[in-house]
Amino acid sequence: MATAATGQKAFYQQLKRYYSFYTGGFIAFIIFVAILEQLGVPAKILGYIFLFATIMLYAGIGFMSKTAEVSEYYVAGRRVPAVFNGMATGADWMSAASFIGMAGTLYASGYDGLAFIMGWTGGYVLVALMLAPYLRKFGQFTIPDFLGARYGGHLPRFIGILAAILVSFVYVVAQIYGVGLITSRFTGLEFGIGVFVGLAGILVCSFLGGMKAVTWTQVAQYIILIVAYLIPVIWLSVKHTGVPIPQITAYTTALPKVIELEKEFNNKDTPKGAAEESVRAIFRERAAAADAKLKALEAGGAAYLAEEKAKLEAKVAELKAANADPKAIEAAEKAVKDFPTDPAKAKEQWTKDKTAAAGKAGPVRSHAEAFPGKDEKAREVARKNFLVLVFCLMVGTAALPHILMRFYTTPSVREARRSVFWSLFFIFLLYFTAPALAILVKYEVYANLVGSSFAQLPAWVSNWAAVDKTLMAITDINKDGIVQLAEITIGTDLVVLATPEIAGLPYVISGLVAAGGLAAALSTADGLLLTIANALSHDLYYKMIDPNAPTTRRIAVSKGLLLAVALTAAYVTSLKPGDILFLVGAAFSLAASAFFPSLVLGVFWKRANKTGAVIGMIAGLGVCMYYMIQTYPFFGINAPKWWDINPIGAGIFGIPVGFLGVIIGSLLTPAPSKEIQELVDHVRYPNLEGDINTQAA
Amino acid sequence: MQLTERHKEYWRKNLRITGILLAIWFVVTYVASFFARDLNNITIIGPLGFYMGAQGALIVYVLIIWYYAKYMNRLDQEYGVHEGEDE
Numbered sequence: 001m002a003t004a005a006t007g008q009k010a011f012y013q014q015l016k017r018y019y020s021f022y023t024g025g026f027i028a029f030i031i032f033v034a035i036l037e038q039l040g041v042p043a044k045i046l047g048y049i050f051l052f053a054t055i056m057l058y059a060g061i062g063f064m065s066k067t068a069e070v071s072e073y074y075v076a077g078r079r080v081p082a083v084f085n086g087m088a089t090g091a092d093w094m095s096a097a098s099f100i101g102m103a104g105t106l107y108a109s110g111y112d113g114l115a116f117i118m119g120w121t122g123g124y125v126l127v128a129l130m131l132a133p134y135l136r137k138f139g140q141f142t143i144p145d146f147l148g149a150r151y152g153g154h155l156p157r158f159i160g161i162l163a164a165i166l167v168s169f170v171y172v173v174a175q176i177y178g179v180g181l182i183t184s185r186f187t188g189l190e191f192g193i194g195v196f197v198g199l200a201g202i203l204v205c206s207f208l209g210g211m212k213a214v215t216w217t218q219v220a221q222y223i224i225l226i227v228a229y230l231i232p233v234i235w236l237s238v239k240h241t242g243v244p245i246p247q248i249t250a251y252t253t254a255l256p257k258v259i260e261l262e263k264e265f266n267n268k269d270t271p272k273g274a275a276e277e278s279v280r281a282i283f284r285e286r287a288a289a290a291d292a293k294l295k296a297l298e299a300g301g302a303a304y305l306a307e308e309k310a311k312l313e314a315k316v317a318e319l320k321a322a323n324a325d326p327k328a329i330e331a332a333e334k335a336v337k338d339f340p341t342d343p344a345k346a347k348e349q350w351t352k353d354k355t356a357a358a359g360k361a362g363p364v365r366s367h368a369e370a371f372p373g374k375d376e377k378a379r380e381v382a383r384k385n386f387l388v389l390v391f392c393l394m395v396g397t398a399a400l401p402h403i404l405m406r407f408y409t410t411p412s413v414r415e416a417r418r419s420v421f422w423s424l425f426f427i428f429l430l431y432f433t434a435p436a437l438a439i440l441v442k443y444e445v446y447a448n449l450v451g452s453s454f455a456q457l458p459a460w461v462s463n464w465a466a467v468d469k470t471l472m473a474i475t476d477i478n479k480d481g482i483v484q485l486a487e488i489t490i491g492t493d494l495v496v497l498a499t500p501e502i503a504g505l506p507y508v509i510s511g512l513v514a515a516g517g518l519a520a521a522l523s524t525a526d527g528l529l530l531t532i533a534n535a536l537s538h539d540l541y542y543k544m545i546d547p548n549a550p551t552t553r554r555i556a557v558s559k560g561l562l563l564a565v566a567l568t569a570a571y572v573t574s575l576k577p578g579d580i581l582f583l584v585g586a587a588f589s590l591a592a593s594a595f596f597p598s599l600v601l602g603v604f605w606k607r608a609n610k611t612g613a614v615i616g617m618i619a620g621l622g623v624c625m626y627y628m629i630q631t632y633p634f635f636g637i638n639a640p641k642w643w644d645i646n647p648i649g650a651g652i653f654g655i656p657v658g659f660l661g662v663i664i665g666s667l668l669t670p671a672p673s674k675e676i677q678e679l680v681d682h683v684r685y686p687n688l689e690g691d692i693n694t695q696a697a
Numbered sequence: 698m699q700l701t702e703r704h705k706e707y708w709r710k711n712l713r714i715t716g717i718l719l720a721i722w723f724v725v726t727y728v729a730s731f732f733a734r735d736l737n738n739i740t741i742i743g744p745l746g747f748y749m750g751a752q753g754a755l756i757v758y759v760l761i762i763w764y765y766a767k768y769m770n771r772l773d774q775e776y777g778v779h780e781g782e783d784e
Contacts, residue, residue: 111733114750118726121755125722128762129715133769247752251743368747370733379734387730394726412780414773417766421759428759435751681700684708685778 008411012081019084023223029053034508043507047186050511054224054518055201058217062205065213070551073210073558074141074534080215080409086422088218089406091225091523093120093427095171096178097584099225099520102431104492106438110367112382114435115389119588121424121431122390123397128420131398132407134603134683136416139408139695142531143401143595144539149694150602151613152676154544159617163594164401164535169569171400171587172528176573178521185468185497186514192574198518199570202525206533207559214526215409221519222426228516229430229496233437236503240440250436254443258367261446265485266363272451276364278478279486283361290354294347302343312336360486367442381644389585392651396588399595402524402531413686441495444502450485457483460501464494471497529569533562585648586628593620593654601662606680612666620658624650707776714768718761725754 033046071077080088098120106113138146143164148157179198184191205217237246241253267273296304316332340346365372371386373379397403406423410416449461454476457465464472471491474483496517500509537558542549549557597620598613630639632647645652671677682692729736729749736746745753773779 255743368744421762432752687778687780
């Protein structure tokens with residue numbers, strides 16, 4: 001015992017030394033790239049250097065941590081100290097959506113976006129209080145392991161496997177999408193190739209060393225992503241306020257000014273308000289025009305479409321005959337080419353045009369206002385959906401297998417409890433900065449960009465508008481030569497990506513931000529792929545199909561599956577399936593409905609038994625999926641909503657049904673056996689006299 | 698494996714602290730969000746309703762987990778159910 005403790009202490013010291021060196025080395029690397037930039041090396045090359053240097057680094061750590069031992073492969077040898085497990089969990093948790101998308105969502109939706117901030121942090125309270133220490137005491141490899149042991153028999157484990165795969169797969173597709181996006185944006189590689197380059201980085205690491213390699217890589221990735229996130233924001237804060245604490249200055253200095261400007265934009269009697277109004281009037285006309293076309297289409301169908309197309313073609317011919325300006329001819333020809341080919345497409349495109357124009361025609365939304373709506377009823381619905389979303393995200397957090405699995409890797413129950421604290425602390429560093437960043441960028445746009453002249457746009461605006469129209473589009477709608485807020489369209493991803501330039505930092509920092517985003521996406525993808533592969537290799541193959549399989553074969557099977565799952569996920573991603581944000585949100589509701597009731601009752605209610613767990617998991621997951629399929633537009637059914645709840649909040653129905661399922665199912669059937677009740681006592685106490693041992697090697 | 702009265706008391710104390718901390722969690726999350734419009738009329742480092750969602754609640758979450766770890770690790774010692782190693 002004593003030697004194990006000293007061994008662990010020495011290990012901890014060694015880790016601290018390694019990662020301090022690593023952080024120093026990384027900073028030296030940034031300085032080196034900065035010098036290259038000053039020497040005139042082009043930005044594209046710098047992008048490549050960042051991309052390949054970091055991927056090589058992760059591969060290197062993966063290679064050094066390669067292992068063939070079962071407990072190292074599945075749970076990193078259970079010797080990860082609390083602080084380091086916290087960093088690894090932080091990286092595992094914060095995905096491309098957190099790193100790149102969140103500040104943008106907050107920029108676009110103000111208070112409403114805070115549902116993600118609260119939901120994705122508050123869930124850790126549930127992890128800490130209701131799951132992590134107990135799962136650690138149980139001490140096996142996967143979440144289906146716990147369901148299998150606690151409820152007995154193959155059925156609960158099998159449902160667990162299916163749910164874990166469903167949830168993780170939906171989530172991993174979103175991550176690989178992020179990887180492809182970042183690599184293609186910063187190196188100019190094609191999206192499909194970017195996906196596979198990133199995938200190589202993910203695989204080298206998890207393939208060689210399983211959980212052990214993934215853990216140590218994730219710690220390294222956390223350090224990169226947090227440095228990359230904080231530097232530009234701090235700089236931006238200094239630029240605007242002179243104080244390097246954005247988390248305070250955003251609220252004390254920038255937010256009041258933003259609120260003041262919002263009022264000015266919405267007041268037609270001020271010069272800025274009047275200019276905004278003139279742009280809005282044009283958008284109102286456009287929305288009305290799109291609406292008129294839609295109505296005509298409804299009445300005339302394909303004949304109307306052909307007629308309109310003929311008109312456009314006639315215009316091209318007319319312009320050509322009159323020898324008009326080639327640019328005008330080109331524009332007219334483009335209009336013919338882009339004209340929708342059939343009524344269904346026309347309806348889709350014009351509806352989109354109508355919503356886009358209508359969105360720009362209204363007044364500016366107040367950033368800090370909670371639950372805006374046109375009347376009391378709309379506000380009530382907004383508030384309800386906000387609370388429901390927060391609840392689903394929180395409970396979902398406490399039910400995602402790839403996160404819960406991380407708490408198997410600490411040396412003790414005691415360290416597991418501390419480790420949840422460190423996890424949330426490291427996550428908190430990014431999450432409490434994101435809303436501040438959104439406000440600072442909004443301030444920059446409202447105060448400096450709006451009102452500037454189109455002839456002299458700030459460099460970051462023209463740069464990004466040239467790169468990608470979906471991220472930054474700016475057109476002088478009312479032809480007054482001055483920028484109005486309604487003339488700017490900002491994509492959510494832009495906020496984080498453009499911050500270094502807004503703050504006036506050199507390109508090396510933009511490269512660093514890209515590397516941070518990549519680290520966030522890769523680390524999450526790593527954890528998810530491992531979860532899926534383990535559910536298949538450990539739970540399905542070893543525990544259910546061939547319990548006598550030798551160690552080498554178990555690991556070989558796992559690695560083979562990892563490869564297969566990764567390639568499948570990359571293939572699905574390259575098809576660019578629908579709405580990525582919805583996929584991520586859906587994963588939370590699904591996980592919450594499937595796992596949370598049976599995991600929590602498994603610890604806190606001895607009477608819960610197999611029948612209850614099976615009914616609870618199936619019913620919870622079933623109700624949640626049913627509601628999503630019925631109401632989410634993608635599936636095309638569009639049934640009326642229950643109590644106005646949006647499909648992303650389907651967990652609000654799934655979770656209670658899951659709990660009821662476990663409770664009713666258990667009470668109708670006999671109590672679980674004495675052995676299982678002893679298992680419950682076993683997980684409740686970190687150490688008992690004459691205790692049983694459930695820990696797997 | 699027979700649980701003594703002391704073991705049961707340990708579990709009761711665990712449930713109590715879990716319940717109290719969950720109640721705090723509930724208040725800062727749901728009660729504060731429910732009244733966010735009203736809280737926005739108060740200004741402490743920005744409109745309070747907004748600030749709670751953006752920072753205040755998060756700070757409380759971190760503190761809750763920190764306190765739970767500290768409390769339980771001490772309770773383990775007190776009731777002799779702690780693991781052998783360290784300290």
